[in-house]
Amino acid sequence: MKHLTKSLLGATTAMLLAMPAMAETTVRIAYENNPGEPADMVMNHWKDLVAEASDGDVVLELYPSSQLGAKKDVIEQAMLGVNVITIADVGFLTDYDPDLGILFGPFLTDDAESLFKIYESDWFKEKEAALQEQGIHIVIKNYLYGTRQLLATKKVETPEDLQGMKIRTPNNIMQIRAIEAMGGTPTPMPLGDVYPALTQGVIDGVENPLPVLYGQKLHEQAKELSMISYLQNTSLWLGGQAYFDTLDPEVIEMLHETGHQAGIYSQEVAAAQDEKILEEMKAAGVTVTYPDTAPFKEKAMAVYGMFPEWSDGLYDQIQAQLAE
Secondary structure, rough: OOOHHHHHHHHHHHHHHHHOOOOEEEEEEEEOOOOOEEEEEEEHHHHHHHHHHHOOOOEEEEEOOOOOOOOOHHHHHHOOOOOOOEEOOOOHOOOHHHHHHHHOOOOOOOOOHHHHHHOOHHHHHHHHHHHHHHOOOEEEEEEEEEEEEEOOOOOOHOOOOOOOOOOEEEOOOHHHHHHHHHHOEEEOHHHHHHHHHHHHOOOOEEEEEEEHHHHHHHHHHEEEEEEEEEEEEEEEEEHHHHOOOOHHHHHHHHHHHHHHHHHOOOOOHHHHHHHHOOOOOOHHOOEEOOOOOHHHHHHHHHHHHHOOOOOOHHHHHHHHHOOO
């Protein structure tokens, strides 16, 4: 019996030694997008990169489909020190630095690549350091969410067609002002609420990149797609500095490095997805309209005069950087 016990103990010890070590760090990643959408694909790619770079000592736990709450709520959780990284557009950061809102301005540029150069500029690095002092830690800043289009229950060819239409926007001031300037009635709500809102007639349309519109199945309820291309949507993935202060500096560096690789992957995914999804939406009965965007842009330019709190000459400064 004693021999049997020793044998069992020996076998158990060998088995435990053969098992991989428990993960030392688990980081939660929250986003509104559904499984299979580009954001989810990129986060799964980042998860794999982190696992490889850390030899499994750091694990990303993914929470798609607003499982941890609406974006604004998750950002607030992060600011309180909760273990979570989430996606946010610079429009959500205007409460901390008003100047950042300009990077989410309508028709600012039609070239996302030039925007990414601004995120690496001395101007943005100063903004990033100031955000960190306010409790925000940016992890990924080269993420391409896509070009935002308009899907609605009626055809939109001109800004006049937007009159009286309730258009869902995220709850950030830049997109609210942009839709308003172009003639629509902005209706902020979480992305997860949009499908039932379209079904019930609470809203008449929604703006977002094609993969999001398709991934959320919004084309089932709205059949008119207007390619107004009003916003090159670059995004940030961020967490709370209070949480990052608890992490080993090597883990933080690894998250930044692998996050940058994930950002490059997001740009590849965005480029590959649009044409494919456009054809699938057409096959599903969606009518695609390519309006003259000049009248939309002319209306939208009013947005750049709505923020007296911006630094003097900010629009011209950013345009000069985009032209470099």
